[in-house]
Amino acid sequence: MIPVSEPDLGPLEREYLLDAFDSGWISSRGHYVVRAEKQLEFLTGASYASVCSNGTTALHLALLAGGISRGDEVIIPSLTYVATINAVYYVDAVPVIVDVLDSTWCIDPAAVEAAITPRTTAILAVDLYGQTANYIALRQIADRHGLLLIADAAESLGASLNGTPAGALADISTFSFFGNKVVTSGEGGAVTTERADFHARIQQLRNQGNHATQRYFHEVVGFNYRMTNVAAAILTAQLERAEELIAHRRRVVDDYVRLLGPDTRLRAQQVSMGAVPTPWMFSVRIAGASSIERDGIIDALATQGIESRPVFPLIQDMPFVPVNQRTSTPVAEQISREGISLPTYPRLTSDDIATVCTAVRGALPPTSPVG
Incomplete structure (x- = not known):
């Protein structure tokens, strides 16, 4: 049987996994979480990276960090995995579904422009099957209308557009590390951004809304979207490879x-x-x-x-x-x-x-x- 996909796991993944196991740090604290985030920053060129439990929670965190909420319209492509629209519904926003380009199969910037209304707050592009969307045109549209630009880069780690890597092409970008993705941690995700305020918000929300310095003090309603150190160990090895x-x-x-x-x-x-x-x-x-x-x-x-x-x-x-x-x-x-x-x-x-x-x-x- 030739499967449609399978992970490539080797000695380095095993070494890091056993090291995390032997350390006793098997939950969401441990040095592999930090190492994975630093490696993501290196690979994407983004200033900040936050790992989380999966690619869908990464999308949810990105929308929350960007302030998207009830009644806001978010423009998304018709051709994408269901997680893209699910995350929009999680924040009680309204998905506005538009067509894609016949060439790249990614969201059509002209269709995005035509779909903008006074209620539009964000464009959520998808790098379908590893092909980057046209972020040059999307950036111009977003800037002209004062919109947040989010990249669902679940499938495009390592891709680039005009020399800029996926992960640094939008205001916020998200990744998936599911077992069939470019690199994997079994289940896992990440959010990258250039903005310190977005990063701080993501770090807080993924950790039950905990205060940045005061433990067990929760300023906002948060989520348990953390990645375990065990998963991060596998991810670190994959990112290094x-x-x-x-x-x-x-x-x-x-x-x-x-x-x-x-x-x-x-x-x-x-x-x-x-x-x-x-x-x-x-x-x-x-x-x-x-x-x-x-x-x-x-x-x-x-x-x-x-x-x-x-x-x-x-x-x-x-x-x-x-x-x-x-x-x-x-x-x-x-x-x-x-x-x-x-x-x-x-x-x-x-x-x-x-x-x-x-x-x-x-x-x-x-x-x-x-x-």
Whole structure:
């Protein structure tokens, strides 16, 4: 079986994990928490990093730190994982769902501009599958309208745009370290920012609202969103190996592009000018396919021992989203319908990739379907 993803854990992760275990500091205090945050600051170029329990709590903390609250409108892309919209609901804000670009699959700046109202307070962009959103255009829009710019960079650690790393492209950025992400701590997340006031707020809120210097004095309602020292030990090792892990992922994607790129039945996610993505999942569109045809290809791969998965469904199609928030996003709808994510992880061999590509080509219709 070739899985769609698996973590790359080695001797360094084991060494740090056992060291944290042997130290007795297995909860949310310990030196690996600090080391992980310092390593994140180094990798992202951000002035401040705070680790937390997972990527969803990172989004929640980012919105809270930015002062987003009841009735505020937050513009988000239609094509993203459900955590993005969940976090908006956590703060009683209103998600305004807009379309994405046909090229990069990331939020469309023109659609963002068109969606702004007097109630808009933030833009929450998503670096889909490791491709950075167009933060140059989004920054200009945010500054022109006095909006907070947040980056959901859960999938893009190590990516950059015009030389600026993910984690320093927005006012606040968030990361996920789930088991299938670029680097992992099993479960985990982080928030990075340049602003000291945001950082102080995040540090307080993740720790039950505790006062910065007076223990057991809680100034505000907070949350238990802390990362354990054990998880941080694994994360520290992964962050120290990040350059190696990302290089292996890029090698995997290069092989996919070489083997599948010439096939006109497929359309790959494009890289925007000035961007250096971190490939989280190599994802392609089966040109003109219906979701049934796409799912048939996923099933055909599974019969050959190859796991794959569909591109994210539209978030406005989730049953809990109110009808009045279900906007029309035709570009995202087509990508979601046609898209498939193929196995992508550092230890995937060139032979494995060749096997996957042969199976994909064999499962595709002889010519592009009309749709």
